[in-house]
Amino acid sequence: MTSTSASIKIINEKLEQMARNQKEQRQKVFRKYSQQFMTLFQEWDADMLKAKTEGEKLANLLLEQRKFHQENRLIQSKRLNKIIMLYDEFLKGMEDMEEDYGHFLTSEEGELQKEMAKFQETLVAGAVIGPIPIKTRLHKKIYSRAL
16 A cells, blocks of 8 residues: 555655646746736836827917917908008009099190180281291290280
């Protein structure tokens, strides 16, 4: 029986040794992979934090751009209104100038017609009376204007 008990003892020792080896191998594998998982989770957390920070920066940048574009739109609208007002003033000035020029031309045309009538009367009178020396005609013309 000793040999049976010795065999059982040897089998028990081998089983215990095998269990210890298996436990050590499991712990070794667990340590190896748990360290890799911990490193990956830490990197993941860092990446998530970085993504959150970058997202907030991007949101702030978009908000600033929106504000800039709104302000720019307002400024451009004001400038466009100034351009329209200036254009309207320009058109009004041109219309006033054309109107004044029209009155001037009408006035000058009337003056010219009066001068032509006087000149025609002088020619007719000169033809009826006879040739009037040029000097005398000029003196009459100047004298008649002075009156």
